[in-house]
Amino acid sequence: MNLKTYSHRFDPSLLAVAIVTVLSNQVVTKPWEFVDDQGKTRTGATRTQKAKLEVQGFAYPFVIRLEEEQAAWPVGEYVLDVAAMLQVNKEKAQLSKAHYLVPLLPATAKA
Numbered sequence: 001m002n003l004k005t006y007s008h009r010f011d012p013s014l015l016a017v018a019i020v021t022v023l024s025n026q027v028v029t030k031p032w033e034f035v036d037d038q039g040k041t042r043t044g045a046t047r048t049q050k051a052k053l054e055v056q057g058f059a060y061p062f063v064i065r066l067e068e069e070q071a072a073w074p075v076g077e078y079v080l081d082v083a084a085m086l087q088v089n090k091e092k093a094q095l096s097k098a099h100y101l102v103p104l105l106p107a108t109a110k111a
Contacts, residue, residue: 018080020062020101021052022073027066049073053080064099077104 026049033043046065049072053062064073078101085095 016056018082019054019104020064020078020080020099021054022049022064022075022078022101023052024050025072025075026050027072044068064101065097067098070098073101078102079104 028048028050029045030048031043031045033041035041045068047068047070048066049064051062051064053060066072081100081102082095084100085098087094087096
């Protein structure tokens, strides 16, 4: 499913697009540990990268969260793919912890 499917129902130019600029290839790994409800110790690590998030003219420091075995995002500009992050559980919409990015196409020079 894509925007072309719905283009007759709304104007896609009205969407607020979140632009993510990956600032570093470095992945920061932070280990975590907790005891679950059954008393079992769970361990893992959170992997992140530094970035900047721009929405409607405002820029914010942003931390991209990576999946467990996911390679680092290359430095560059992306669109935050909120639809890919959407999960529905028990009739509630939630966003996944990991962030999904789509490379922003380079500007084309007009002749």
